[in-house]
Amino acid sequence: MSQKNLKLAIAGLLVMFIAAGCVVIEDGEVGVSKSFGTIKDEPVLQGIVIQVPVVRTVETWNIKLQELKESAQVPSSEGLIVGLDVSLLFQVIPELAPQIRKTVGWNYIERLIVPYFRSALRDVVSGYPVKKIYAEAGRKEIAAKIKGFLVGNLEARGILVVDVLLRDVKLPQRFKESIEAKLTAEQRVQQKQFELQQAVKDAEIEVARARGAAESQKIVRATLSGPYLQYLWIKTLNENPNVVYVATEANLPLFKQAK
Secondary structure, eight states, rough: OOOHHHHHHHHHHHHHHHHHTTTETTTEEEEEEETTTTTTTSBBSSSEEEEEETTEEEEEEOOOOEEEEEEEEEOTTTTEEEEEEEEEEEEOOGGGHHHHHTTTOOIIIIEEEHHHHHHHHHHHHHHHHHHHHSSHHHHHHHHHHHHHHHHHHHHHGEEEEEEEEEEEEEEOOOHHHHHHHHHHHHHHHHHHHHHHHHHHHHHHHHHHHHHHHHHHHHHHHHOOHHHHHHHHHHHHHHHTTTOOOOOOOOOOOOEEOOO
8 A cells, every 4th residue: 555545544534533533512402521431520512522432422411491291190188099290391400410410320310300200299299188289279389389399309409490380180080070060069059040130130120110100100190180181081082973072061971873
């Protein structure tokens, strides 16, 4: 092999070695550097990093928002089993990624987050009755307590707790049936109340009509005098073609025969 070809081969091997030893740290990631088996305390930030086996290797860690879903069966304060579907939103704190790698390892979710998450679910929910777990205000309170528990136990270890969400609550069958029966009874009571209100309103309308008729009759009786009533009587008779009114001593009409 000529010297020129040897140089080209060496250059090619060098390029391949460098390419194989490059690690790209993208946005939403951080690198954890290890040199001769020792993990560095400082994280490696975004960019291209050259690593050399044994001398320096870099692991890529995800620091984006992550979701951990958990379905659990937990006892209420009455001892009834309640099903919960819960989500934990969290992130790895970038500057603490090397610490997590040192103290916990790659599988930090299974070894660190999941045990604390499950423990929080059991400890917090067991102090609440089923009725409060089912209510919206109770669910928010439970989520806040679980979050507080996780913040106190995980953030110092490098995990930022963003939020805890109770997605669904599965009630015991017996309690579900009692709630449905209660809702049905409440609907019946509301229907009866509506019917009662409608009946009261109808009665008020009838009373108002009767009061109006009575007032009208009272006014008529107060304003119609004897002479005026006689005048109306005579007027009505005159409008009858079969009656001819002639003033007599007895004020009686004379009838003429209809043609």
